Amino acid sequence: MPTLPWITPNPATPGTSAVVMASRFEVRSLADVPRFFLKSLAVWRQLRNAPGALGASLIARPLRRTFYTLSAWESREALNAFAAAEPHRSVLTGLRATMKESTFTFWQTPVERLPITWADAHARLDAERARAAAPTTDR
Template sequence: MPDIPWTTPTAPAPDAEVYLMASRFETRTLLDAVRFFLKAPGIVRQIRKAPGAHGAALRARVFGRTFYTLSAWQDRDALYRFARSEPHRSSSRALAASMKDSTFTFWTAPAAALPITWPEAVRRLADADADADAEAEAERNR
């Protein structure tokens, strides 16, 4: 299945700092992956109209049941307003039970760094997974 390449709804000011989010979702079944992918175009259309959206992309590995998202926002509030708006809100709730695993990571960067590369996003997600594993291990050892 094709990826959805980086799109820039509203370019940030050249000297701005942007708020970034990368996510990785793994679905339980192939059917769940197809459902996830079929909801993606509606979410992309929503991002293209979302106030404060500076960019977004999707890497879809449907047969591997894994999806990566990457987005850039004016600030954290713009991202959260988007996440609470339709169709993202109802789509994420409908798909929650279909998820085997998910990881999120957030950071800021200068606007000049956009678009963020997939290797950078995947590295940050791997770091977030490692941090979560270390926290879980520490909790088990308490």
Template structure:
């Protein structure tokens, strides 16, 4: 399945520190993966319009039932405002019914280090213990 490549909704000042989140989601079933995949474009569009969003990408492995997200934000509050807003809030609650496990990691980088690499996100996620 195609990935949604990195896009930059709003450019941060090159020397600004940005808040980064990487996540990994594994669905319990292929049907759950399809549901997750079908919701993803709408959530990516929501991020692209969200105040304080500096970057977003999705790596979708539907047949492996695994999804990675990578996003950069003005600060932690901007990320949390987005997470509590619709449609993300309702979609994430609904996804919990078909999720097998998930993992999240957060760090900061200078804006001139964007876009981030999947290798860096995967390395950091590998250090996290999954949530069940």
């Protein structure tokens, strides 16, 4: 299980909050894993220099065809600017056809709680997946 440990591209301002995003990506086949992993490394390099990035980690579970990302940002605007910039934007559109399932969850936390633990991120992703899978009722 390759894991890229938490990095801190930019220092956080004490006493502020961070926007945290956790994601889970599952590709359709084992044949898609190498491409997804290589593309994710390009995004990882982008993140290391991204304005507003306070921290990030990545877990790759290639035999399960699953990848997890965890990142903290000084604002939602900084996160959105990163997602809209290259190479992230092209990677996102280029890998869409290989995706089986994607889950995202967002929350805020005091910067003093960084780095976020993977246990916390997995629990939040599991809750989001359960919420999304739950049947809806019309009232």
